[in-house]
Amino acid sequence: MKKVFLFCLMLVFSTQFYAQEATASSVMKEKMAAEKKKADKEAKDKAAMAADKKKKMADEAMMKTDEAKAKKEAAMAKKDEMTAKAKKEMKAKKEAGTNMSANKAQVAKDNAMEKEARVKEKASVAKDKVTGSYNGHKVYTGPKGGKYYINKNGNKIYLDKK
Numbered sequence: 275m276k277k278v279f280l281f282c283l284m285l286v287f288s289t290q291f292y293a294q295e296a297t298a299s300s301v302m303k304e305k306m307a308a309e310k311k312k313a314d315k316e317a318k319d320k321a322a323m324a325a326d327k328k329k330k331m332a333d334e335a336m337m338k339t340d341e342a343k344a345k346k347e348a349a350m351a352k353k354d355e356m357t358a359k360a361k362k363e364m365k366a367k368k369e370a371g372t373n374m375s376a377n378k379a380q381v382a383k384d385n386a387m388e389k390e391a392r393v394k395e396k397a398s399v400a401k402d403k404v405t406g407s408y409n410g411h412k413v414y415t416g417p418k419g420g421k422y423y424i425n426k427n428g429n430k431i432y433l434d435k436k
Contacts, residue, residue: 392428408433 402414411423413433422432 402416404412405415405421406413408423411425413421413423415421420432421435422430425431
């Protein structure tokens, strides 16, 4: 009888253990379901964030390529501008070379005119009379009576009447 009694007690206690586990397991299942939902939500959020990051990176890459294209276009424009400037400078140098030869011709012409003026001056001096000398220069008397001499530069230097 002791054995039956012990068996009954064991049966009673064992059902209580199972009952507690059953209620605990349903709570555990609910917790696990909640955790699973939470994990699924986090996974969806992470996937959405990853998609957003990919989209942002793609947009940035597009912007960078657009910026690179803009920089290339700016560089090409600058290069074209530089070549245009170089062409203008070359043209200016050619014109300057032509102008230099024209300037040389003008200088030669001016020198010829200056020589003619000196010759005419000397001719007019020849019309004047030589009346003496002053510091090694011939003194000329003009048509109105003024006295002068010609310096080494070909200029007339008038003497005082005194």
